[in-house]
Amino acid sequence: MKPPIPKIFDEPLKVVNLGLAMFADNLRAENIDVIHVDWRPPAGGDARLANILAALED
């Protein structure tokens, strides 16, 4: 059986950036399609609650 090639190897990048805005700026400078998320800590900054939410979504 031939191993799978990750699909993204053959696709143009379309990026959602969460975190350092610098990374979105750099991608944009390379003419890559990118949306920067004006990110705020989820669950009011409570990491434990965020983890519970992530598990619930499963």
Add this chain to the structure above:
Amino acid sequence: MPIRTEILPSFYQDSVVLMRVAAQVKKEQAVREVAAFMGTDTNKALLAQTGLATSESAAATAEDLILTVDADTEERAASALERVAELLAERRDGGGKDAEVSPHTLDSALRLMPDANLATISVPGEFVRFEALRALRRGLNVFVFSDNVPVADEVELKKEALSRGLLCMGPDCGTAYLNGAGLGFYNVTTRGRVGCVAASGTGLQAVASRLAHLGEGVSHGIGVGGRDLSAEVGGMMTLFALRGLAADPVTKAIVLISKPPHKDVVPRLSETLREIDKPVVVCCLGSNKDFGGRTVNVRTLDEAAHAAVAQLRGETWAPAAFGDPAAVAGRLDTSVGDGDLAGAAVLGLFTGGTLAHEAHLLLTEGLGDVGFNGDLTDRSRKHNVIDLGDDAYTVGRPHPMIAPEIRTDFIRRLSVDSTAGVLILDIVLGVGAHDDPAAPVVEALGDVQAAYAAAGRRLAVVASVVGTPGDPQNLGRQISQLTEAGVHVFATNAEAARFAAMVAEPKLGRKLAGSD
């Protein structure tokens, strides 16, 4: 000495923007200190440690932004605070093309870009699981730059990715290349035929840069994070990426860059490597394990690039200590000065973790016992290597590749706190890195050389520059700044480390430089 604090409630801003704004205002307004931190417990402890804590900052929560200024007068402090808030507001309002549609969550971003195929994530480590799981479940590959992510979260994320045929690059992935585009911190190269799998950001940067110098390029460079080949993670992403590159028609040769894999991972890795019908160069720094099949084992990052190019071109190639041994022998005779540094202590101050590790291995081979990640004042070992990008040195501060002060502070302390006579440095260029990394190093070296001279001591400085002619920092200018300051500059970290060992141990020098 007025210390003024202002709290911006529920105002999040990333650490790089905060560092840049703080540095700009400190310089513009000539105040003693400007600090801009999110109100996490770690940051509050740091403020307390540096004497900048106030009752307001102590009461801030992790969602609040703490601005603190230490100035000569109340007026100056107030004016600096106002300026910080103004610059942050400007930054928040954007001005970029996304300004009017800046979404606040992944899902709202996906409504604007439903066909997104990659999430780049650099949020604080404790929130990585929440964001990365969400991205994977929505069919996106992920590149996770964040560190401080629990290993259990990494295992969960990688299992989720594999079940969907997606890449999970990281956590703690500094560099990657996909379809010719760089992610994170990367050197500017043209796309080529060499596929890389790297458990190391600076390792991938060093190999991609050497490939560029040799006229080749990277097809895809899959960063997997430093823990992928540990027993816990089991090489999940390394094996997936190797198989993907094996099947990728653009990739003609593969390079694997990592520390030695955990023994439990070795059988699966060996099996995967043996199945690959393309040349594979294996650079597991610190291990000589032969994986068989079409693998070629190399000992250093530059050897990895050379071996891959030789494989691609069907050329023969043999590793050598130096590209130009005669020039090195000449340099040793003329510029080190009558062997007066023979027996000197060698110290490496690195910004790249894998470069530090590689130098440590080579110095240990040449000089015997070499300490790793101790303090400058630690005298338990004569020779030492410090990776200043390690978490232990970066608490509350961005990585030294962005913020050179972490290292320049160490350099300035050498004349008092260290016995070193030979100093090795790495200068890492590329997108994401400091815009002129040689300049602050040269300035700090000027100060420390003066202090050494005053004390009748000598310091030889050896450096390598990781970069390409396409990088924004101007490779030639970075090298010339260093050479003008008397630094011995080498094309690779391995050559710099060997040269440093030779200066401290001249007998070794004659042998390595091939003039004996």
